[in-house]
Amino acid sequence: MIVLVANLGSTSLKFKLYETSADESLTALASGAADRIGQGGSAWKVSGSEATREGQADFADHQAAIAALLAEMPAVGFGDSSRIDAIGFKAVHGGPISGAVRVDQDVIDTMTSFSDLAPAHNPPYIAAMKAFAQLLPDAWQVAAFETAFHQSIPMARQVYGIPYDWTEQGVRRYGFHGASNAYIARRMQQIRPEAKRVINLHLGGSCSACAIKAGQSVANSFGTTPQTGILHAARVGDFDMYALLKLRGMGLSVDDVLSQLGKQGGLLGISGVSADMRDVQKAASEGNERAQLAVDAFVESCRHYIGAYAVALGGVDALVFTGGIGQHNIRIREAVCRDLAFLGIRLDETTSAGADGNAETLVSRKNSDVEVWVIPTDEEQVVARQTLEVLAGSASAT
Structure with missing residues (x-):
């Protein structure tokens, strides 16, 4: 087949x-x-x-x-x-x-x-x-x-502080990027079975952080929707919903706000340049202050979740970069890992700079307590196996 x-x-x-x-x-x-x-x-x-x-x-x-x-x-x-x-x-x-x-x-x-x-x-x-x-x-x-891999997240990390009947109607943190995180979880078990506490940063047009403990998801930066969490290419990331009151006072309808948050937010919204990190970094290097702010805000949102998930996991054994930005953007990896020695994270900048983003590469220093990896994700392999399982079940039922 x-x-x-x-x-x-x-x-x-x-x-x-x-x-x-x-x-x-x-x-x-x-x-x-x-x-x-x-x-x-x-x-x-x-x-x-x-x-x-x-x-x-x-x-x-x-x-x-x-x-x-x-x-x-x-x-x-x-x-x-x-x-x-x-x-x-x-x-x-x-x-x-x-x-x-x-x-x-x-x-x-x-x-x-x-x-x-x-x-x-x-x-x-x-x-x-x-x-x-x-x-x-x-x-x-x-x-x-994408939500399937995150069913193992404890309920205390799924619920919002909302009326509970809303939760019962499905308003909760679902988690996404499930296939990517499932692949990284399985791959880390194969190449470093002793690394039980893994933080995976999937950074691309859509971005997320996932805390993985013994191969299972225990926290994910996405919420009810894939709009939340880490700053995205053109989507907002984390946002205080009560800011809607201010925006409505500026003459924007709720539909206007949601459309702009979903299509004109993130790197594009802050920089005013592009939704593509490469374009934003180029503009920043040419002195565009808003572009530099967009890069800095992106890095800070990644670091925020590293800190939070180090607590959720009770420590970190490995930090993984995957996705288009995670695998290929040297400067972002350096900025995210900068001054994290207190967590045991020490990036080898020379190895990282020479890493082939399409190959699995250990990019941490020899004295780093936490291994830092660049691992190309293979969401397609995970989905292919899921597809075959469904078709096999359908065939046996007929």
């Missing part, structure tokens, strides 16, 4: 194609990616067994990117995309739906009803499900929801 796993960020698209063998191992056949979707100048790349093709294009939305990348599959040696048997989606918010499920109209309707809580994620995934249904009508679809 050939499974395509689609991983859609708020401004990005990645996919991997896997083939399963009799021993249930996964063999990667091809991959593709596009960034800056909806921002202009998207860099895209498709790799297969025979070739790699890449270029730049202006993808107006995720649907346009999907169609373009699938059209490149024959040229890289995969053949026609109709060979694909199933599509697994790293879905974000399904409200009461957790884990991995077959995509049907009820799932799409539920995701649609929760789009107000995940406006940067659910709409692209819903559009992608519809686009793939048109492009690959015979392929099964599975949604693997």
Whole structure:
């Protein structure tokens, strides 16, 4: 069986194609990616067994990117995309739906009803499900929801200080980036089984921190929605809801405020330059004070959660950087780890500067009590296995 796993960020698209063998191992056949979707100048790349093709294009939305990348599959040696048997989606918010499920109209309707809580994620995934249904009508679809990995978080860290009947109606901290955190948790158990207390920083267009104890999530920086926590590319991060009173007094409606917080916040909102950290850092290096403030605020939000989760875990054995910024942005890693020796975190700046962001690399000093790692996440592998489990269950039930 050939499974395509689609991983859609708020401004990005990645996919991997896997083939399963009799021993249930996964063999990667091809991959593709596009960034800056909806921002202009998207860099895209498709790799297969025979070739790699890449270029730049202006993808107006995720649907346009999907169609373009699938059209490149024959040229890289995969053949026609109709060979694909199933599509697994790293879905974000399904409200009461957790884990991995077959995509049907009820799932799409539920995701649609929760789009107000995940406006940067659910709409692209819903559009992608519809686009793939048109492009690959015979392929099964599975949604693997991001909240599943965080079911182990203690209830005291899930609840808000709100009337309890609101909690019973589903207003609580769900946690997201579940596939990424699940992969890092499992990978750390494989390469450093003695590291029981891990803080994972997934930093990219969407950002989060996760406290992992003995392979299980015990805290996550996201809340009811993926808007909260660490400063994001264009989403607000942590925010005092009572500021709405001030904003309404400025003539903004609630819808206006929520739209701007979800699309014009984060790095973009503070810097006024871009939602892309690379652009913001470039502007900061050229003397743009707001751009420098955006970088500093981003770093501080990461450090805030490191401190909080060191307490939640009762200490730290390993700090992991993953995601586009975490894996590839040397200056951000240095700034986040600066002056954290009191927590036992000592970054080897030379090793970090020379690290290949696409390879697992230990970047802490030899005298660091806490190991600092750069580990490329593989959310697609996690979702591929979840997809196969759902399809196997569906087949046995028929």
